[in-house]
Amino acid sequence: MNLYPLGKFIMSTILYPLYRIKTIGKENFPKEGGVLLCTNHIHNFDPPVVGITCPRPVHFMAKEELFKAPILKTILPSIKAYPVKRGKGDREMFRRTLSVLKSGNVVGLFPEGTRNTTGELGKGLAGAGFFALKGNVNVVPCAIVGPYKPFRRLKVVYGKPIDINPYKERKASAEEVTAVIMEEIRKLLEQNKS
Template sequence: MNLYSFAKSTVYSILKPIYRFEVIGAEKFPKEGGILLCSNHIDALDPPVVGINTPRPVNFMAKEELFKIPILKSLLPGVNAFPVKRGLSDRDALRKALKLLKDGEVVGLFPEGTRSKDGTLGKGFSGAGFFALRGEANVVPCAIIGPYKPFRKLQIVFGDMIDIAPYRERKASADEVTEVIMERIGQLLEQHKKTK
């Protein structure tokens, strides 16, 4: 068992009894090919929660400062995290994410860039559209429906894959593709909040 699988099963066994995950739509998650997994962002626990409930290994960008902490420095690469400089155009992180997508991997992204303070979906940054278009990947929208409260159900909803090929062919802008992604995340939130 590699470190990613070990960490995934360990974190799952710790968090599952507390947050009682209800995962919806995981069976629709594409089994192969580059996928940009885009989710809303409501809590610091979102990356591990999305990671442990996604059928395939997920690569997340993590702020560079975390890689300077001794124990995390050796642990983070083993759980598919790679560093990004916040607030700067980090060419190394961009190249790494695009290569992962082109190599058929899953890259996780929170297009809002920061956590929502009130749980409502914010505006997405154009980076999501950029990665989808330039990474030759399709997109899976994901909705996390909280709140994160002990012993309350937490929903992780995977939507239908968004085929980016038509947008690529007509040279759509990164902003337009990001809007489509955010709209689909918003639809998942609306649809499943009603049933919660």
């Protein structure tokens, strides 16, 4: 069952007027092929906000505990979410993510790993660099420029895809590639401050 279009419609009717969402840079988003979409994480509403502003459906990881809740365990898979075990090497999640990317789909990732409420961009985890190097896909940086306050402007900015090939060729580490991705997100945040 695919509830993604319905979910996108419902969340759009609520979130667009509530946060006066403005999307910038949609034209930068590849129209086809696998995409690793990396964004900062400032609020619980980040996944639906990215989901409604992104030109293509986005597959998100969600903590596995959510898949044990009676209603959510049915809804989450139908809106393209899949489980991740936090705090441990989750091989199934790694395989699933690479499979989704190699199938030509979009995976949304928050490289910081958790919400950052300080307003500053945190350090990215190596997983983002790993998927960028192994996935052989476009990597698109994205910045959510808050705050999440009703009827205040919220911006979602999509940057140009990052060329990962030079890093692959010189066998850069996952940590180095993650740092490059985080720097692109930081630039988008700086350039689009309210």
